[in-house]
Amino acid sequence: xxxxxxxxxxxxxxxxxxxxxxxxxxxxxxxxxxxxxxxxxxxxxxxxxxxxxxxxxxxxxxxxxxxxxxxxxxxxxxxxxxxxxxxxxxxxxxxxxxxxxxxxxxxxxxxxxxxxxxxxxxxxxxxxxxxxxxxxxxxxxxxxxxxxxxxxxxx
Ligand SMILES: [Ca+2]
Ligand SMILES: [Ca+2]
Numbered sequence: 001x002x003x004x005x006x007x008x009x010x011x012x013x014x015x016x017x018x019x020x021x022x023x024x025x026x027x028x029x030x031x032x033x034x035x036x037x038x039x040x041x042x043x044x045x046x047x048x049x050x051x052x053x054x055x056x057x058x059x060x061x062x063x064x065x066x067x068x069x070x071x072x073x074x075x076x077x078x079x080x081x082x083x084x085x086x087x088x089x090x091x092x093x094x095x096x097x098x099x100x101x102x103x104x105x106x107x108x109x110x111x112x113x114x115x116x117x118x119x120x121x122x123x124x125x126x127x128x129x130x131x132x133x134x135x136x137x138x139x140x141x142x143x144x145x146x147x148x149x150x151x152x153x154x155x
Contacts, residue, residue, distance in 0.1 A: 057079065057080050057081040058080050065114070074155070087150060090154075094146050094149045097149075099112070107130075110144070112124075136149060
């Protein structure tokens with residue numbers, strides 16, 4: 001008798017919970033953006049570049065500048081596909097390159113620019129690092145801000 005009461009109680013609870021889940025699922029469907037969009041925002045900064053750029057495109061961009069002093073940022077951004085991405089995606093890539101989250105890509109982060117795209121890639125030479133910095137650093141503060149990065153990628 002007690003057992004059957006207990007079971008009945010649980011079945012009732014289950015039904016209530018089930019109804020709530022349905023209600024919530026319905027609300028989600030109309031009120032919230034698709035899950036993919038919100039998880040992209042949450043992962044901003046820690047996500048991998050391969051969620052924005054294809055691994056093949058990154059590969060060919062890295063291969064193209066394997067030889068020291070051969071790095072050309074315009075060619076690189078075209079080959080890896082970044083120059084065709086939307087402002088939000090370019091902003092996400094900026095966040096990944098800004099490894100310490102300072103809001104800027106500093107010279108010591110630029111040196112490892114290629115390795116952010118592919119961990120096995122070479123570091124940029126001092127000359128390449130300075131050329132890349134001056135290509136983007138419009139206000140001359142010695143580091144690349146998000147808007148400067150955007151302008152360089154789209155130039
Ligand atoms: Ca930084
Ligand atoms: Ca700057």
